Amino acid sequence: MRLLLSSAALLLLAQCAFFPPLGSKRLKTDLAALHGTAPEKWAALPGIPKHAATGWLGEFGSSKLSALVQQAITGNPSLKATAARVEQARAQTMQAGAGLFPALTSTGSGNRTQSPGDLRFPGNNRIANRFTGNWLNMSWEIDFWGRVADTRRAAKAGSAAAEEDWHAARLSLAATTVQTAVTLAEAEVLLALAQSNVATRKVQLGILERQLDRGIDPERAALDVSLSRADFARAEATVQQRRATADQTRRTLETLLGGYPAGAERGIGSLPSLKRGIPAGLPSAMLLRRPDLRAAERRLTAALASESAAKKAMLPSIRLTGSAGRTSQEIEQLIRPESAIWNLGTQVGQTLFQGGLLKAGVDLQRGRYQEILQTYSASVLTAFREVETALAAEQFLLQQESALERAADEAERAEQLALSQYEKGLSEVLTLLDTRQRAFDARSTLTSVKAQRLRNRAALHLALGGEF
Structure with missing residues (x-):
C-alpha cells in the first residue's frame, strides 16, 4: 500500500512538470510569418464574397457524378491505405505516451540447487529449494523535464498530420474522379461527333462516286471523288x-x-452544366484550411516537439524501481506473512560523454524543423499559385467558350451555304469539304473547352480545400 501511495504521489508530481516544449514561441513566430504572406484578396478575382456553396459537387448538377465520387471514396484502395496509415499513427501516439506511466509486471520463479559434499562448514544443505513470487514489479522513469511528454506531443501531431493527409487524399480523389468522369464524357461526345462526321462524308462520297459513274464531267468528278475519299479516310x-x-x-x-x-x-x-459562377472576392484566409497545409503545420509542430525532446535528453534522468512479493524455501509457505519481501529505490543518471551523440541528435531535429518549415513555406506559395491560376483560367475559358460558340454557329451556317452552292454548281467540292471540316473542328473544340472548364472548376475546389 505504501508503495502504491508513493507511486501515485510521484505521478502527480511528474504531471506538474508537463510544460510546453522548448521553442514554442519560435513556432508561433514562424507560423505567423508564413500566414502573413497571404494577400488580403485574390489578385485574379477581387471583391467581397456574397454567398457560399453548401457542397462543391452540387455545382455540377449531376447525381451520376456524385454517385461516382462516393463510389471512389468507398472503394479506392489507395485511400484505404491512407486510412490505415492514420490508424498506425494513432497507435504510435499511444506507444509514445506509454512512458508517462509506470511499467508494472508480475513474475514468479522456482529453483533447486545442490551444494558440494565437502564443504568446510557443516550444516549446509546439499540440496536447497527457493520459491519466489514477485506479485508486483515496478519500473518508472519519472518524466520530470517533460521529455517523454514532448515525444508524445510529436507523435500526436504526427497522427493529426496523418489524418489531414487522409482528408487531402479524399479531396484529391474526389476532384480526380470528377475530372476523369468529365474527360470520359468529353471523349464520348467527341466520338459521337466524329461518327456523325463519317456518316455525313460517306453520303457525300456516295453522291460523288455516282456522278463519276454517270460520266458527268469525269475529270472534275474524279478529282472530287479523290478529295472526298481522302477526307473520309481521315474522318475514319x-x-x-x-x-x-x-x-x-x-x-x-x-x-x-x-x-x-x-x-x-x-x-x-x-x-x-455548372449551376453558378465563382463568387466574387474569395478571401485568401480560406486557403489555410487546405488539408495538405494543415498537415504541414502539424508536422512542423511535431518537429519542434522532437527537437525539444532531444534537448531534454541531455538532462538528468530519474528512475523509480520497486517490487513486492513473497519468497520461501517451501512453496506452501509463500502465503505466510513472514515470507513477504519488498524493495523501493530511486536512481538518478546523467550522461557525461557519448562522443557528441546527444548534441548531434539536437542538431538533427533542428535541421528537420528547418526543412519542414521551408517545405511548408513552399507549399503555401504553391497553393496560392494553384488558386490564382484556376481563378484566372475560369475567366479565360468563359471568354473562349463564348467565342467558340459564335465560331461554331458561323461554321455550321457556312457549311449549309457551301452545300447549297455546291449542289447548284456554284462552288467546288473542296470548298464544301473545307467548310465541313471547319464546322466539325469548331464543334469539337467547343466541346473540349466546356470540358476543360468543368475540370478547372474541380481543380479550383481542390486548390481551395473544399467548397467556396
Missing part, C-alpha cells in the same frame, strides 16, 4: 483515335473507383 481515323481515348479514360475511371479496368464503366453520359 479520327473515330478510331477517339475510341481509343474513350476506352483509356474509361479504364482509368474504373481504377479510381476501385474496380477492375474492364472498360465497361458507362460514366455520366454527357457533360454536366
Whole structure:
C-alpha cells in the first residue's frame, strides 16, 4: 500500500512538470510569418464574397457524378491505405505516451540447487529449494523535464498530420474522379461527333462516286471523288483515335473507383452544366484550411516537439524501481506473512560523454524543423499559385467558350451555304469539304473547352480545400 501511495504521489508530481516544449514561441513566430504572406484578396478575382456553396459537387448538377465520387471514396484502395496509415499513427501516439506511466509486471520463479559434499562448514544443505513470487514489479522513469511528454506531443501531431493527409487524399480523389468522369464524357461526345462526321462524308462520297459513274464531267468528278475519299479516310481515323481515348479514360475511371479496368464503366453520359459562377472576392484566409497545409503545420509542430525532446535528453534522468512479493524455501509457505519481501529505490543518471551523440541528435531535429518549415513555406506559395491560376483560367475559358460558340454557329451556317452552292454548281467540292471540316473542328473544340472548364472548376475546389 505504501508503495502504491508513493507511486501515485510521484505521478502527480511528474504531471506538474508537463510544460510546453522548448521553442514554442519560435513556432508561433514562424507560423505567423508564413500566414502573413497571404494577400488580403485574390489578385485574379477581387471583391467581397456574397454567398457560399453548401457542397462543391452540387455545382455540377449531376447525381451520376456524385454517385461516382462516393463510389471512389468507398472503394479506392489507395485511400484505404491512407486510412490505415492514420490508424498506425494513432497507435504510435499511444506507444509514445506509454512512458508517462509506470511499467508494472508480475513474475514468479522456482529453483533447486545442490551444494558440494565437502564443504568446510557443516550444516549446509546439499540440496536447497527457493520459491519466489514477485506479485508486483515496478519500473518508472519519472518524466520530470517533460521529455517523454514532448515525444508524445510529436507523435500526436504526427497522427493529426496523418489524418489531414487522409482528408487531402479524399479531396484529391474526389476532384480526380470528377475530372476523369468529365474527360470520359468529353471523349464520348467527341466520338459521337466524329461518327456523325463519317456518316455525313460517306453520303457525300456516295453522291460523288455516282456522278463519276454517270460520266458527268469525269475529270472534275474524279478529282472530287479523290478529295472526298481522302477526307473520309481521315474522318475514319479520327473515330478510331477517339475510341481509343474513350476506352483509356474509361479504364482509368474504373481504377479510381476501385474496380477492375474492364472498360465497361458507362460514366455520366454527357457533360454536366455548372449551376453558378465563382463568387466574387474569395478571401485568401480560406486557403489555410487546405488539408495538405494543415498537415504541414502539424508536422512542423511535431518537429519542434522532437527537437525539444532531444534537448531534454541531455538532462538528468530519474528512475523509480520497486517490487513486492513473497519468497520461501517451501512453496506452501509463500502465503505466510513472514515470507513477504519488498524493495523501493530511486536512481538518478546523467550522461557525461557519448562522443557528441546527444548534441548531434539536437542538431538533427533542428535541421528537420528547418526543412519542414521551408517545405511548408513552399507549399503555401504553391497553393496560392494553384488558386490564382484556376481563378484566372475560369475567366479565360468563359471568354473562349463564348467565342467558340459564335465560331461554331458561323461554321455550321457556312457549311449549309457551301452545300447549297455546291449542289447548284456554284462552288467546288473542296470548298464544301473545307467548310465541313471547319464546322466539325469548331464543334469539337467547343466541346473540349466546356470540358476543360468543368475540370478547372474541380481543380479550383481542390486548390481551395473544399467548397467556396
